[in-house]
Amino acid sequence: MKTIRKIIEIDEELCDGCGQCVPDCAEGSLRIIDGKACLVADKLCDGLGACLGSCPTGALKIIEREADEFDEAAVEAFLKSEQAKAQIKPAEQEQQLGCGCPSSNLQSFQAMRDLRPIGPGLGSCQSANTSNRLTPGQADSAGSALSHWPVQIRLIPANAPFLEDADLVVAADCTALAYANLHQDYITGRVVMMGCPKFDDQELYVERFTEIFRTRNIRSLTILIMEVPCCHAMLQIIQRALAAAKPSFPVEHVVISLRGEVQSRHK
Numbered sequence: 001m002k003t004i005r006k007i008i009e010i011d012e013e014l015c016d017g018c019g020q021c022v023p024d025c026a027e028g029s030l031r032i033i034d035g036k037a038c039l040v041a042d043k044l045c046d047g048l049g050a051c052l053g054s055c056p057t058g059a060l061k062i063i064e065r066e067a068d069e070f071d072e073a074a075v076e077a078f079l080k081s082e083q084a085k086a087q088i089k090p091a092e093q094e095q096q097l098g099c100g101c102p103s104s105n106l107q108s109f110q111a112m113r114d115l116r117p118i119g120p121g122l123g124s125c126q127s128a129n130t131s132n133r134l135t136p137g138q139a140d141s142a143g144s145a146l147s148h149w150p151v152q153i154r155l156i157p158a159n160a161p162f163l164e165d166a167d168l169v170v171a172a173d174c175t176a177l178a179y180a181n182l183h184q185d186y187i188t189g190r191v192v193m194m195g196c197p198k199f200d201d202q203e204l205y206v207e208r209f210t211e212i213f214r215t216r217n218i219r220s221l222t223i224l225i226m227e228v229p230c231c232h233a234m235l236q237i238i239q240r241a242l243a244a245a246k247p248s249f250p251v252e253h254v255v256i257s258l259r260g261e262v263q264s265r266h267k
Helices: 072-086 090-097 182-187 202-215 229-245
Strands: 002-010 030-033 036-039 060-068 107-109 115-117 167-172 191-195 220-226 251-256 262-266
Touching: 002 036, 072 202, 167 182, 167 229, 182 220, 202 229, 220 229, 229 251
Parallel strands: 167 191, 167 220, 220 251
Antiparallel strands: 002 060, 030 036, 107 115, 251 262
């Protein structure tokens, strides 16, 4: 049933897709789609404007217009549905895709170019969980320092063996192209998880990191983001996961400039 009520309005000209509004919406009614914040459905927005203060460009405002009434039951069902999607296991994801996509097959690398699949029948549990990560300084400039596969946040389950006792790096996708010495300075001897907070599901990210921080023994966490506003949503995602899991490891976040320089470091 439609009625005249208060509801969020998004100015697409002002919106830069930073995603900072998304975590502030408890109803999950905001999503970044095609680089812009969008209202998922009128009935999911309570019109209270909790998301307004986090928008750096002033793209969000509360207006009065004809809209579906706010539906708390629909919000609860929607949030449960989103949570269920986030908990789908990689094997189930492959089944839904209709293919045995190798992008989600967990692998650890014995050396920079030698792959060792992790799975049934491929060695003892002890050997599958043995860390083969390189120590800082072992990677040469001609080779990759990557110690595992996959690297995308969405494809790495919390029970991935290479996450145990890991010095973890969470890197925004663009940092890999902007920062020339990424492998030597930040990948060597570490486990990396990469993603884009602007285009990926931020709630899935929060739940994935919360589970990892709660269930794996993470030794340290480094967050690499670009200086652009949309990248700072990754910090908010990690902060929400840290607040939920309450781990005790040290955390550092590094901001990379568009020119590929380290702009700032914060611990």
